[in-house]
Amino acid sequence: MSADGVLLQTDALRKEFGGLVAVNDVDFTIPRGAIVSLIGPNGAGKTTFFNMITGVYKPTSGRVVFDGTDVTGKPPHYVTERGIGRTFQNIRLFKEMTALENVLVGMHARLKGGIVRSIARTPGLRREEREAKERARELLALCALTGRANRYAHSLPYGDQRRLEVARALATAPKLLLLDEPTAGMNPQETAEFTGFVQRLRTEQELTVLLIEHDMKVVMGVSDRVTVLDYGEKIAEGTPKDVQGNARVVEAYLGKAAAAAMAGT
Amino acid sequence: MSERFWAALARVGWTEVRWQGLPSWQRRAVKMGVVGLVAVVVLAPLYGFDAAAYLAFLTVAAIYVPDWGRFRFGRLVLPAAVLALCVAYPYYLGSMPKLPIFKAFPTMTTAFTMTIFVMMALGLNIVVGYAGLLDLGYVAFYAIGAYTVAWLASPQAERYNWSVNIGGVGVPPGLGGIHISIWLVLIGAACLAALAGVVIGLPTLRLRGDYLAIVTLGFGEIVGVVATNGDCLFPKLVGHCVNLTNGSQGINPIDPPGFGHWLHDHLGLPVDFLSASNSLNLFLWAGIALCLFVIYCSLRLRDSKLGRAWVAIREDETAAAAMGVPLMRTKTWAYAIGAFMGGIAGAFLKSEQGGAFNTDFAFSFSIFVLCMVILGGMGSIWGVILGGAFLAYLNIEGIANFGGWYNATFHQNKDFTAYSYGVYGLILVLVMLFRPAGLVPSARAKAEFELGVEDQPLMDARTT
Numbered sequence: 001m002s003a004d005g006v007l008l009q010t011d012a013l014r015k016e017f018g019g020l021v022a023v024n025d026v027d028f029t030i031p032r033g034a035i036v037s038l039i040g041p042n043g044a045g046k047t048t049f050f051n052m053i054t055g056v057y058k059p060t061s062g063r064v065v066f067d068g069t070d071v072t073g074k075p076p077h078y079v080t081e082r083g084i085g086r087t088f089q090n091i092r093l094f095k096e097m098t099a100l101e102n103v104l105v106g107m108h109a110r111l112k113g114g115i116v117r118s119i120a121r122t123p124g125l126r127r128e129e130r131e132a133k134e135r136a137r138e139l140l141a142l143c144a145l146t147g148r149a150n151r152y153a154h155s156l157p158y159g160d161q162r163r164l165e166v167a168r169a170l171a172t173a174p175k176l177l178l179l180d181e182p183t184a185g186m187n188p189q190e191t192a193e194f195t196g197f198v199q200r201l202r203t204e205q206e207l208t209v210l211l212i213e214h215d216m217k218v219v220m221g222v223s224d225r226v227t228v229l230d231y232g233e234k235i236a237e238g239t240p241k242d243v244q245g246n247a248r249v250v251e252a253y254l255g256k257a258a259a260a261a262m263a264g265t
Numbered sequence: 266m267s268e269r270f271w272a273a274l275a276r277v278g279w280t281e282v283r284w285q286g287l288p289s290w291q292r293r294a295v296k297m298g299v300v301g302l303v304a305v306v307v308l309a310p311l312y313g314f315d316a317a318a319y320l321a322f323l324t325v326a327a328i329y330v331p332d333w334g335r336f337r338f339g340r341l342v343l344p345a346a347v348l349a350l351c352v353a354y355p356y357y358l359g360s361m362p363k364l365p366i367f368k369a370f371p372t373m374t375t376a377f378t379m380t381i382f383v384m385m386a387l388g389l390n391i392v393v394g395y396a397g398l399l400d401l402g403y404v405a406f407y408a409i410g411a412y413t414v415a416w417l418a419s420p421q422a423e424r425y426n427w428s429v430n431i432g433g434v435g436v437p438p439g440l441g442g443i444h445i446s447i448w449l450v451l452i453g454a455a456c457l458a459a460l461a462g463v464v465i466g467l468p469t470l471r472l473r474g475d476y477l478a479i480v481t482l483g484f485g486e487i488v489g490v491v492a493t494n495g496d497c498l499f500p501k502l503v504g505h506c507v508n509l510t511n512g513s514q515g516i517n518p519i520d521p522p523g524f525g526h527w528l529h530d531h532l533g534l535p536v537d538f539l540s541a542s543n544s545l546n547l548f549l550w551a552g553i554a555l556c557l558f559v560i561y562c563s564l565r566l567r568d569s570k571l572g573r574a575w576v577a578i579r580e581d582e583t584a585a586a587a588m589g590v591p592l593m594r595t596k597t598w599a600y601a602i603g604a605f606m607g608g609i610a611g612a613f614l615k616s617e618q619g620g621a622f623n624t625d626f627a628f629s630f631s632i633f634v635l636c637m638v639i640l641g642g643m644g645s646i647w648g649v650i651l652g653g654a655f656l657a658y659l660n661i662e663g664i665a666n667f668g669g670w671y672n673a674t675f676h677q678n679k680d681f682t683a684y685s686y687g688v689y690g691l692i693l694v695l696v697m698l699f700r701p702a703g704l705v706p707s708a709r710a711k712a713e714f715e716l717g718v719e720d721q722p723l724m725d726a727r728t729t
Contacts, residue, residue, distance in 0.1 A: 056583060056586075077589050077591040080587060080588060093581075094577045094580040094585070095580055096713050104573055105585065108573070108574055108590045111570050113569065115566070115602075118565055118566060118569035118570065119561075129570075152712045154713065169588075
């Protein structure tokens with residue numbers, strides 16, 4: 001499965017909340033090294049889809065295969081350990097921890113120190129902690145947070161909090177980075193910087209990125225492929241250009257009349 | 266109130282900003298000076314001049330005022346001084362002056378019990394303060410520690426004709442039962458309590474917040490009932506009574522701690538704490554030593570990977586899980602380690618008291634320890650130590666002493682100890698009003714309360 005360059009694949013992934021079908025049998029693939037965007041109107045099921053991949057929700061049916069391993073319905077920490085890092089739509093930092101500590105929590109699964117060794121503070125453990133802190137500082141620097149290491153997360157400005165979420169997700173040493181509306185609340189300049197940052201991550205860190213995004217400029221500018229969800233169903237998939245011209249997508253966003261008007265012109 | 270205070274000071278040229286601008290040691294010196302002045306003005310006319318009191322005051326000032334953090338190993342000065350004062354307590358207790366209102370300083374036995382409660386509070390602090398899991402059944406771990414020592418160092422097992430002696434001391438000749446050295450039993454009790462923490466944790470820790478509190482509250486109640494009815498468990502199932510706790514009779518006598526004759530002869534360690542001439546000193550020092558162990562573990566765990574994971578879970582479970590923190594395992598560890606500390610403390614307390622009785626394991630005990638953690642400051646090791654020591658003192662002596670003073674002064678005849686839980690409640694209310702993060706807030710809580718959470722605009726104002 002992973003040999004043909006597919007990093008993540010979902011087969012007929014489905015989530016029902018009571019009678020509501022939030023995600024309806026979605027087949028979806030992410031090629032290795034790609035930046036893929038997931039778009040759709042509000043309530044289309046994008047975040048639910050995200051949460052199923054990361055193990056926050058258990059799918060009603062269907063399968064999630066990541067890097068050759070079936071991770072369907074596995075707990076979030078297991079999925080993270082396999083190599084999926086994520087950010088949250090509404091920032092969920094650990095507010096009472098410093099920026100550095102936030103990043104260190106991200107490394108949890110990558111650190112070996114056990115309880116007895118932590119209490120005894122063996123030389124090996126101290127080295128591990130020191131290296132972890134160095135790495136955390138590097139990640140903070142990468143996300144333009146140099147000098148913010150010892151600030152409490154809740155005291156950081158909004159843009160810094162957004163980038164800290166990314167730094168924390170990167171600390172989990174992911175192969176696939178899931179960004180849930182990362183540019184929400186950013187101004188155009190910040191958004192442009194962020195877009196460049198995501199592209200740099202792909203090339204420098206060899207990451208694959210799945211992006212949920214509302215800002216079409218970002219989506220069209222950065223993505224290799226775009227998938228469109230509406231009412232839980234996949235209505236279109238392809239390159240940004242393909243999707244832009246797709247009648248069903250226009251209909252989903254602007255209504256039937258607009259789609260008809262577009263078809264008429 | 267503080268606004269008026271500063272307004273008054275501003276008239277003589279001291280604004281709050283100017284005050285905050287002073288180096289911290291100067292601020293502390295002024296505070297100490299004010300306290301000293303008030304003490305002299307108020308107390309000296311009432312109690313006369315006491316050289317020892319001045320000496321004590323100057324000692325405290327010398328430790329408190331200088332900016333020790335600037336020196337190498339300076340951060341150790343305050344803990345080391347406090348430790349020295351605690352260890353030397355038996356030697357200067359007799360010459361301490363009478364305090365106003367509370368009269369005498371804590372007796373040696375009270376001081377020992379305070380160390381035990383400090384350990385309990387530190388154990389619960391791991392669960393409640395670090396991991397943010399509201400546990401109202403902490404008494405369970407106390408009980409397990411207590412009954413472990415009650416079984417492994419008392420004649421209790423004699424009724425089943427089990428007789429073993431592994432380093433047990435202070436056992437009258439001819440007395441059967443299991444008698445294992447208290448030091449070994451402490452390890453066993455701690456491990457058993459930790460195991461119980463895991464067993465209780467596995468079903469309950471899937472719950473969050475209030476639901477967890479309710480279920481642990483249930484466990485706390487169960488423990489009390491089991492202790493009372495534990496003299497005849499499973500009569501139908503087994504065919505005869507399994508006597509685990511000896512019910513309301515309690516299990517006694519429990520052996521005292523001690524090192525036995527061999528270690529006494531070779532290293533000069535005391536044979537048996539109870540019959541030693543400086544028995545009370547030995548118990549206090551052993552209590553302090555165990556406290557140091559628990560404090561050390563608390564500090565190390567706080568700064569470890571596990572400690573960070575606990576705080577992360579407390580802050581946001583979903584985010585913590587998404588960052589690779591296994592929720593169940595991490596929370597269960599918090600329970601187990603908290604229980605471990607409670608188990609040690611419970612076992613050692615019972616070894617000193619010499620008996621374990623069902624009435625010791627009431628639900629209110631859990632609340633009492635929780636009060637210590639909240640009073641001191643959740644997640645703050647130094648705060649919890651202070652809270653534990655203070656409430657333990659109030660419970661054993663403080664309230665009674667205060668009542669004695671009150672009755673004598675106002676010619677009343679009230680039993681204040683009957684209102685002790687009312688007093689704790691009042692203290693908690695006052696703390697919540699005036700120091701919501703506790704007496705000595707942890708750095709995290711302090712940052713949260715002082716800076717407040719910045720009101721983050723969803724849209725950045727700079728866009729327009």
